[in-house]
Amino acid sequence: MxxxxxxxxxxxxxxxxxxxxxxxxxxxxxxxxxxxxxxxxxxxxxxxxxxxxxxxxxxxxxxxxxxxxxxxxxxxxxxxxxxxxxxxxxxxxxLKPYPGIPETLAELKKSYSLAVLTDAAREQAHQRLNFTGLAEYFEQVGTFHDTNIYKPGTEPFLSICKKLNVQPSECLMVGDNPGRDMKGAQAVGMKTCLAKYDPYFESAGPHPDFSIEQPADLLEVVRRIG
Ligand SMILES: [Mg+2]
Structure with missing residues (x-):
């Protein structure tokens, strides 16, 4: 589930x-x-x-x-x-959230706990989340400074699960970087969704379970996972 x-x-x-x-x-x-x-x-x-x-x-x-x-x-x-x-x-x-991100997060937050997992430093991550008005949507924020290990190392992914008090199999990882976000999440048994809407997106890495062309598509992905 x-x-x-x-x-x-x-x-x-x-x-x-x-x-x-x-x-x-x-x-x-x-x-x-x-x-x-x-x-x-x-x-x-x-x-x-x-x-x-x-x-x-x-x-x-x-x-x-x-x-x-x-x-x-x-x-x-x-x-x-x-x-x-x-x-x-x-x-x-x-610097802004992509169109549809705040609305999609607000909808998802009704049914799921939401977290951020980034390779950015703690200070920069929290600054960017506050600057763009997204901080309020997230229960937990995992940064480089939580484990001192970058994605796709498995430690960051396991660390954020611990913070959320969930198993990796109960998580969906959404990211734009196949070699970091998708690879590390798959290694610990999370479901994966590749975000392909940034104009600078470049694909190379393992095949994700799902991929989305715009943030709102994520609502259909979670419906399909059930
Ligand atoms: Mg990224």
Whole structure:
């Protein structure tokens, strides 16, 4: 019997990748306008090169970009802050739940316990859930810091079951990443549903039990599981 539905966060509930790309684009333009001696495209590429090396959640990316130029402190701060402000302004405009997510969660919450399971750091995960207004729907939030192990390791999946006080066989895992979300959930015996609606979705990994083209399709999936 299905008791709990566990959601990946980024690119499953919220449009993380779209926000990252558009915010980085704005920050690049703002830093170049403030005096960073690069092209906008060069700055944009450098942001993602740093993310590649230090992780996509790395918070000092603009500092790392400007440092090698050895600007006086005032000039350094002017460029850095131009980047930070442009990034945050764009984030405020772009980062959102996918259309249909809040309504679908509200409906599912009537019959199931809902949780988030993400590889993001605890602070970032809770910030994003609150920022997008989704925090209220979830009984439990599992982050990287609960187990210090990334998906598809089985520990995160078992840890969230323990928090929810359910067995893996009583859970449906919903995620956009076959190699992490679907693989790890299948390994512990959860049912799996692949979320394919993000424009940047790329499929590679084990075959899920279900897949959905839009969030509201999840209501039909849980009806079929029964
Ligand atoms: Mg994801």
């Amino acid at each position: 299905l008791k709990s539905i566990i959601f990946d966060l980024d690119n499953t509930l919220v449009n993380f990748w779209q926000f990252k790309q558009e915010s980085a684009r704005e920050a690049s333009a703002a830093m170049v306008a403030a005096g960073l001696p690069m092209t906008e495209q060069g700055a944009y590429n450098l942001i993602f090169k740093i993310y590649e090396q230090k992780g996509v959640e790395y918070q000092l990316v603009f500092t790392d970009m400007i440092k090698p130029f050895n600007f006086p402190k005032a000039q350094f701060e002017k460029i850095r802050d131009a980047g930070i402000v442009a990034y945050l302004r764009k984030k405020g405009q772009v």
